[in-house]
Amino acid sequence: MNPRGLALALLEAVDRGGRAQHLLDQALDRYPLAERDKAYLTHLVYGGLRRLRLLDHLLEPHLKAPERLPPKVRWALRLGALEFLLGKPPHARVHPWVEEVKRFSPGLAPLANAVLRRLMPREAPEAVWLSLPDWLAERWRGFFGELGFAEAFNEPAPLFVTAYRPVDLPQGPLPHTYIWPGPKADFPALGLQPQNPASLLAAQLLDPRPGEKALDLCGGAGLKAFYLASRGAEVVSYDLNPKRQAAGARTARRLGLKVAYRTQDLTRPIPERAPKVLLDPPCTGSGTFRSHPELRYRLVPQDPRAMARLQLQLLRTAAQATEPGGVLLYAVCSLTEEEGEGVVRAFLEEYPEFTPEALELPLPVLGRGLGVYLSPEGGLDGFYYARLRRRG
Numbered sequence: 308m309n310p311r312g313l314a315l316a317l318l319e320a321v322d323r324g325g326r327a328q329h330l331l332d333q334a335l336d337r338y339p340l341a342e343r344d345k346a347y348l349t350h351l352v353y354g355g356l357r358r359l360r361l362l363d364h365l366l367e368p369h370l371k372a373p374e375r376l377p378p379k380v381r382w383a384l385r386l387g388a389l390e391f392l393l394g395k396p397p398h399a400r401v402h403p404w405v406e407e408v409k410r411f412s413p414g415l416a417p418l419a420n421a422v423l424r425r426l427m428p429r430e431a432p433e434a435v436w437l438s439l440p441d442w443l444a445e446r447w448r449g450f451f452g453e454l455g456f457a458e459a460f461n462e463p464a465p466l467f468v469t470a471y472r473p474v475d476l477p478q479g480p481l482p483h484t485y486i487w488p489g490p491k492a493d494f495p496a497l498g499l500q501p502q503n504p505a506s507l508l509a510a511q512l513l514d515p516r517p518g519e520k521a522l523d524l525c526g527g528a529g530l531k532a533f534y535l536a537s538r539g540a541e542v543v544s545y546d547l548n549p550k551r552q553a554a555g556a557r558t559a560r561r562l563g564l565k566v567a568y569r570t571q572d573l574t575r576p577i578p579e580r581a582p583k584v585l586l587d588p589p590c591t592g593s594g595t596f597r598s599h600p601e602l603r604y605r606l607v608p609q610d611p612r613a614m615a616r617l618q619l620q621l622l623r624t625a626a627q628a629t630e631p632g633g634v635l636l637y638a639v640c641s642l643t644e645e646e647g648e649g650v651v652r653a654f655l656e657e658y659p660e661f662t663p664e665a666l667e668l669p670l671p672v673l674g675r676g677l678g679v680y681l682s683p684e685g686g687l688d689g690f691y692y693a694r695l696r697r698r699g
C-alpha cells in the first residue's frame with residue numbers, strides 16, 4: 308500500500324460513514340509505512356476532508372457529473388486539487404494521481420489527466436473557501452460577527468500532551484501542556500496524556516484544591532479527572548460508557564493517579580454532592596472540526612438545538628450535585644449559541660441560585676457573555692466554558 312492508495316481507501320470508508328481519525332489511527336498501526344509516508348497519508352486524509360467543499364468547487368468547471376464517478380476516482384481528483392491548491396507543481400501532482408486512477412479505473416485515466424492539468428484558481432464565497440456548510444457559516448457570522456476564525460480548522464495542529472511528570476519538551480499554551488514532537492509513543496509510560504489544551508482548560512478553570520471533592524460528570528475515560536486528581540482532589544468520574552471508563556481506569560493507574568469511576572445515566576440524579584463539579588456533556592463537536600474533519604458535513608441545522616436539550620437535562624443533575632457555595636463548571640467543545648450561551652441562559656432561569664462568574668482565559672477568546680467561547684487558533688479546539696457559583 309502506498310500513501311496515496313491508502314488515502315483513497317480511507318476516504319472512501321469515510322464516505323460510507325467512517326470516522327477519519329479512527330480509520331487513520333488503525334491504518335497507521337496496521338501498515339508498516341515510513342514516517343514520511345505516514346505524515347503524507349495524514350496530510351492527504353485530513354487535508355482532503357478539511358478542504359472538501361473548496362476542492363469540489365475547484366473541480367466543478369471541469370466535471371459534468373462528479374457524483375457519478377467511482378468514489379476513489381473522485382477522491383483522486385480532489386486530492387490532486389488539494390495539491391494544486393497548496394502549490395505543488397504539475398509534474399509532481401498530476402502523474403501520481405493519474406497512476407492511482409489507472410490502477411482501479413483505467414478508462415478514466417485520460418479524464419483525470421485532463422482535469423488535473425486544467426485546474427485554475429477560482430473565486431469562492433467565504434463558506435466555500437472555508438469548506439463550511441452554508442447554514443453553519445451563516446449562524447457563525449450572525450453570532451460571532453465574522454467567520455475568519457474557521458480558517459484555523461483547516462490547518463494542521465501539533466500533538467499536545469498534558470504532563471503528569473517533569474518532562475523536557477517544548478511548552479504548550481497552558482501550564483502542564485507540552486508539544487509532542489515525534490511519532491506516537493507509549494504516552495502513559497512517560498507520564499503523558501495526549502489532550503488538547505482547550506479540553507484541559509475546563510479542568511483548570513474548576514480550580515480544584517488538595518483534599519477537595521470533585522465530580523467529573525460525563526467524564527468519558529476521565530481525561531479531565533486525571534488533572535483534578537493530580538492537583539490532589541478526591542475525584543469521582545461519572546459516565547454511561549463503561550468501556551471508556553475501564554480504559555480510563557487503566558491509564559489512571561499507569562499515570563499513578565487516583566480516580567474513582569461510577570457508571571450511570573446522568574439524565575437521572577446522582578447520590579452524591581461536591582463543592583466542585585465539572586460537566587462536559589455530549590455536544591455537536593463543532594469546535595473540533597480540525598481533528599474530526601468530516602463532522603462539519605454531517606451536522607444538520609437541528610443538531611445544536613437537540614444537543615442543547617440534552618445538555619440542559621444533564622446540567623440539572625450537575626446542579627443538584629453542586630454543594631451550596633460550590634462551583635459548577637460547564638464546558639462543551641462546540642461553538643454554537645444554542646449549546647453555550649443558550650443552555651446557560653435557560654439554566655439560570657431555572658436555577659436562580661447559580662451566578663455566572665467572570666472568566667479570564669489565558670487563551671484567545673472568540674466571544675463572551677454568561678460564559679466564554681475559546682477561539683480555535685494555534686491548534687486549540689473551539690470550546691465554551693461557563694463557571695457557575697451556587698449561593699452559599
Ligand SMILES: C[S@@+](CC[C@H](N)C(=O)[O-])C[C@H]1O[C@@H](n2cnc3c(N)ncnc32)[C@H](O)[C@@H]1O
Pocket residue numbers: 506524525526527528529530531545546547548551571572573574587588589590
Ligand atoms: C464530550 S464527551 C466527554 C469527554 C470527557 N469528559 C473527556 O474529557 O475526555 C461526552 C461524554 O458524555 C457521555 N454521555 C452521554 N450521554 C450521557 C448520559 N446520559 N449520562 C452519562 N454520560 C453520558 C458519553 O459517554 C461521553 O463520554
